[in-house]
Amino acid sequence: MRIQVLYSGGQDSSLAAVLLEPFFEVELVTCSFGSPAWKHAQKAAGAIGFPFRTVKLGPEVMDGCIGLILKHGYPRYGINYVHMKALEAAAADSEYIADGTRRDDHSPVLSMPEIKSLEMRTGAQYIRPLAGYGRHAIDALVKKHFEIVEGAAIEKSDYESEIRSSIMEKYGKETVSRLFPLEHPQSRVMRRLQK
Template sequence: MEAGLLFSGGKDSALAAVMLARDYGVELNTCVFDPARDVPAVRAAAAALHLPFRRRVLGRDLLEEAADMLLVCGYPNDAITMVHRAAIEALAGEYRVVGDGTRREDRVPRLERSAVQHLEMTTGSSYVRPLLGYGKPEVERLAGRLLVVRYGETGSIGNGDYEQEIREAIRARGIDPAPFFPADHLQSLVVGMRTTGNGDTGVRQL
């Protein structure tokens, strides 16, 4: 059975992909708003995992709705969760199993239990979160053992996070997006997988 996983190219969604791939035929899905936006670093991360990759376009209407919501609220949480829900719903239209890389402590993006139940009842798809039982220390340990990861500020490492385009939409309105987002927030990008052979650990990197 195929599973569609939301994939930013970061360590969390990459770990979720590795876990799901034990039981499903996983396709990695990265969502963008702008049809012209390519995500070569995310494609490379998918290639490093040896999993098929799809770029999906959510559209500028959803981007503008997210920007409006952020400016009204004064913080990004609700807007990013709204976009994430729309992305999961898009996958549920094509896959019997859909998932993401959200962890136990994640507050954003996160679907509450009622939203998950509604999604599954209305679409017939199962929503799975392989990392939901894992805390940050264990995710970091697993990532260090399985993946080669690069870190950087939003917009500096080319991952497929929603935040970059939302920031750009706010900036296009003549508003500085920086005060609406946490400062010094590092994001991750997978650039290779670690391999083990004959008892030795090596690195397979693109």
């Protein structure tokens, strides 16, 4: 059975892929709005030994995302919207789809009604292999399986970097700082330690 795993090149989506590997033929999928940021995920996918592809999301998805962020004054609903669109895009080519969202995540994360709607609309089964893991357990598993780099300015292929760039282009740096006030650490996988 083949599964499409949404992939940023970071530790969580990499760990999700490894946890699914015994049960599925894993393919990593990065959704992009057209920037070359997907290349960071492609490099990480190669480093951990999984096939990789990209899916381009249309400008209407970015516009919808930015509209939600501006409406609510923070990024959660916009990022969740993009995440749903990315899962829908992955589901167009697979019976099984997954991501690296964790138990303690606030965004992106789908509610149970959203998950059921996604599955009914697409016919794909959605799996969250990290949904039962807390931060400390994930950190221990990542340390065992990957060499990573971490920091606030790590280049990877997540939605947020393209969303920030688009908002900066349209509304300026002050708007980005207001809507994304907190910097959170990022990670990118450099290599797999064991298989």
